[in-house]
Amino acid sequence: MAEKASGGVQSVERVFELLELITDADGEVTLSELAASTELPLPTIHRLLRTLVGMGYVRQLPNRRYALGPRLIRLGEGASKQLGAIARPQLARLVDALGETANMAVLDSDMVVYVGQVPSKHSMRMFTEVGRHAHTHATGVGKAILATLDDDVVRGIVGRAGMPTSTPMAIGDIDSLLAELDRIRERGYSIDEQEQEIGVRCFAVAVPHAPTPTAISVSGPVSRVDDAFAERAIPLLTDAARVLSQELGDAA
The missing domain is CATH 1.10.10.10 (Winged helix-like DNA-binding domain superfamily/Winged helix DNA-binding domain)
Known part of the structure; x- marks a missing residue:
């Protein structure tokens, strides 16, 4: 037996x-x-x-x-929903503390897909929504995830997916992206500086030791998401990522 x-x-x-x-x-x-x-x-x-x-x-x-x-798609969608459900309490705490929209995204092939979100109570809404895919190089969560990967892996991802620039602020070449990833690794968080949507700024951190490359973020209009906001947001994001890392490890 x-x-x-x-x-x-x-x-x-x-x-x-x-x-x-x-x-x-x-x-x-x-x-x-x-x-x-x-x-x-x-x-x-x-x-x-x-x-x-x-x-x-x-x-x-x-x-x-x-x-x-095709049957793997169903499994992947189910796993994404589960990740979003696990993350929701931490995302809600970020929204309560900061007042802006909180997101969770994972690497899905060569793109990021948003698997969790708690929206801000403000009327302004971002482009992000659960289930939406976006390029890694032009999003806060995407760059936070890329910064956890080797440069050769990053080259492969953007080489296959391309580097379209949604706004004039977006990074459009691999050398500039790799230099930005070095800065992210050094400071511990990424910034989407109106790269996906004009007028919107986003701060993001990777979730360490997640079962799949994962990041969380807070985003909002540049008028509210400024340097003073960053001073409050980064420690809270880092702490939420640490808690999520533990919770995802316990759920594995």
Whole structure:
């Protein structure tokens, strides 16, 4: 019985290893590429892929390559909602203390997706809303997340996603972005200086040791979100990120 249980766990580990390898290969990979990236026997890889294809978690393309399947979207959406639910009390505390909108976002492929938000009581609303995707280089949460990654990984992300500039304030080249990420690493937080939306400023910090790259932020009009606001907001954001790190670790 113990041997069967152990074998079952091993099969689960192998399935997730394959899914992560497909993800790391930008979503498409051949059977031989998978075999070269893992110590699993080729027949085992083929058997597991056949099962995953049958369940809809992997697709086999006409060119015989394997790609992630549509059923994973449902799992990802469920996980995002759960992250947002865990974060909501901390986001609400930020709004109560600072009076501006608080957000949580995670890295989703080469973009950030907002998974949690508690809006400000002020009438002005930001572009952000739960479920919305945005480029990493032009958002506070995105830059906070990028600053936790190696420069080569950052180059890959923006190389695939591009660096569109929504406003004249946005960073439009990789060298400027990497220099900005060095500043973020040094000071411990990022700033969206009207880069996503003119008239809106955002401060963000990464959540350390999160199961997926994650950041939280507070955002509002530049008339209210100024240097004095930053002096109050950064310590509160940092503390909220620390608490969330613990809570996400407990939930894992």
